[in-house]
């Protein structure tokens with residue numbers, strides 16, 4: 110679906126944002142893209158959807174260079190940027206004029222998502238609140254039914270019930286044919302939604318892993334005594350939160366926030382452990 114090899118990109122040549130970045134994304138997965146502010150999440154997504162162009166290396170989507178923006182590729186991908194723009198027309202009018210760009214557009218699904226999000230179909234879009242505009246565009250993006258769906262910080266501006274709805278709706282829209290990428294710096298918004306996690310740090314993707322496999326290999330725990338054997342440890346009020354090798358092999362819950370903190374603080378023991386462990390997606394770290 111997405112194949113990036115040795116990508117170099119920077120807004121200025123003196124300050125590269127990505128160097129030798131590699132990434133493979135497959136159908137049938139919901140990926141969560143995590144990275145600190147300014148790590149380049151939005152920029153990476155723009156390279157994927159053909160709105161920014163590699164200075165070296167390749168970025169292919171659906172087997173074609175993304176930067177070529179071929180009509181057949183654009184009809185099968187949807188990118189929802191963080192800041193949504195809506196014109197001064199009703200939702201129904203907007204759909205009547207734009208759904209035609211997406212051959213697999215599902216009108217029934219759109220009505221279902223809009224009613225779940227409680228967005229009125231007859232409303233003039235630019236008169237809606239920011240959160241309602243965002244929910245309308247999320248519903249439209251999902252209903253476009255494209256093979257690749259890229260959502261940049263979709264939960265920004267959503268209230269708590271809408272975030273819950275968002276997770277439910279996106280999960281229901283995933284099929285074996287679709288690949289969904291969701292970026293966020295609010296790691297908790299992705300809990301129980303994504304099945305794979307991507308971490309962008311230090312100019313490259315340092316982790317691309319299936320959450321199920323991570324759960325089999327890592328154990329996330331809170332301990333009261335220091336654990337010298339932990340791969341990563343973070344002090345808490347009652348002791349420490351730790352990441353340990355999962356020696357029992359019984360999969361538990363992956364603490365995305367702790368994992369993210371560990372990776373961006375470049376915990377060497379965890380890095381080494383993950384490097385030795387074969388993940389299904391691609392060699393990471």
Ligand SMILES: Nc1ncnc2c1ncn2[C@@H]1O[C@H](COP(=O)(O)OP(=O)(O)OP(=O)(O)O)[C@@H](O)[C@H]1O
Pocket residue numbers: 120126144145146147148149150151152153294
């Ligand atoms: N159009 C642009 N021109 C020049 N620099 C840019 C442009 N867009 C982004 N940048 C810079 O590139 C870097 C990465 O920005 P980007 O928006 O991709 O990061 P991000 O990980 O999405 O950040 P955040 O989590 O804060 O949204 C930042 O330092 C930003 O200032």
